[in-house]
Amino acid sequence: MASHSFSYGTKADQALGLWVKLARVHALMLRLSARDINRYGLTQPQFAVIESLGHLGPMKMKVLGAKMLVTGGNMTVVVDNLEKAGLVERARCLEDRRATWIRLTEKGDGLFKKIFPQHAECVAGALSVLTAKEAGELSRLLKKFGMGLQEKFPDQLR
Amino acid sequence: MASHSFSYGTKADQALGLWVKLARVHALMLRLSARDINRYGLTQPQFAVIESLGHLGPMKMKVLGAKMLVTGGNMTVVVDNLEKAGLVERARCLEDRRATWIRLTEKGDGLFKKIFPQHAECVAGALSVLTAKEAGELSRLLKKFGMGLQEKFPDQLR
DNA sequence: TAGAGATAGTTTAAGTTTCAATTATACTGG
DNA sequence: CCAGTATAATTGAAACTTAAACTATCTCTA
Structure with a gap:
């Protein structure tokens, strides 16, 4: 990108270059994904909550x-807004009264079942710019990267 | 991830899986990067602006x-805050009076020169969970992915 | 050359994000 | 048993993000 001015050693340069590319692809995908989700009146994080609850059931x-x-x-704010929209509900946890269960309402579950497959198609469409082999390789590398980070920086990652 | 409940066809499933991994790695990296940047009293987008101006010079x-x-x-808000901090300044563009040039102040340039190398080291440290070969391959795939998206969805990406 | 449409930047409103402080509850070692 | 500490969730402040509306300016064409 910057064809001039600075250089901080090959390794650091490569690392920054990769980080920029990663951030860029993420931003592009996020935009495509968000546009799709917005059509159903949801924001990205709201959809993520509904998707988690829909796939894995109620959780704290x-x-x-x-x-x-x-x-x-x-999470408080996101769940607040979903609750206002009647898509999820809170329930007291009996064993631990500090905790709260969150679950989809009937309406929320209906929405999940309706929009999830369409959204999956949208993401698949975006990913089709890579071959199946490339996608597999990318997936493998991202997995290793993510696991490695969690392992190497457990503290700095909360 | 979700070991049960739903399946929407191998292709869509793989696509979603990859998107989740990408988002996860991005979130982890963003957190590491932001923690580092915060030590200098900057937010991530503020740093990104300073980095761009530092590398490429003034721009609109x-x-x-x-x-x-x-x-x-x-951008208005981010630049507002940087201007308040005395790190960048606005200047009227003479050829096109709708436009505004943004450039680093002396103070902003000093900060850039001081913190950028350290931040590059931080990113390089994170990336070291991959081998050089893996990092190269990941970089290539992300580049192709990003370019492909821009090409395939020029409209939906603003 | 005048008017229509495009463009640069700002503003506004709603939502999200983080961090730090707070409240309520649970756990644990002396 | 109970004082100190840890944890679950909420709240509040500051910043970021987007989309849409708005102002000022430019450009192009009839």
Whole structure:
């Protein structure tokens, strides 16, 4: 990108270059995905909550947050908005009264079943710019990358 | 991930799986990167602006926004905050009076020169969970992915 | 050359994100 | 048993993001 000015050693340069590419692809995919989701009146994080609950069943706020790599204070707002829309509901946890169960309402479950397959198609369409082999390889590398990060920086990643 | 409940065809499933992995790695990297940047009193997007200006020199709001894949309305706020901090400044563009040049102040340039190399090291450290060969392959795939998306969905990507 | 349409940047409103502080509850070692 | 500590969720403040509306300016064409 920057064809001039600075260089901080091959390794650091490569690393930054890769990070930029990763961020760029992520931003592009996020935009495509969000546009699709918006058509159903949901935001990206709202959809992520519905998707998690739809696939894995009711779970506590904390688990939901961990699944989304999002800090706690945040889930409250997202769930608040979904609750206002009548798509999820909170229920007291009896064994641990600090905790709260979140689950889809009937309406939420209906929405999930309706829009999820369409959204999956949308993502698949985007991914079709890669061959199956490339997608497989990319998937493998991303998995190793993610696991490696979790392992190497357990503290800095909360 | 979801070991049960739903399946929407191998292709869509794989696509979603890859998208989840990509989002996860991005979130992890973003967190590491942001923690590092915060030590210098900057947010991630503020740093991105300083980095662009530091590497490529003064540019207009629009170009800055495009470089960051961010909608226009947004740059205004980020630049506002950087201007308040005395790190960048606006200057009227004489040829086109709708446009504005953004450039680093002396203070902003000093900060850039000081923190950029350290941040590059931080990113390189994170990336070291992959071998050089893997990093090269990942970089290639991400590049192809990103270019492919831009080519296939020019409209949906603004 | 005047008017129509495009463009650069700002503003506004709603949502998301993080961090830090707070509340309520649970756990645990002396 | 109970004081100290840890945990689950919420709240509040500051920043970011988007989309849409708006202002000012430019450009192109009839």
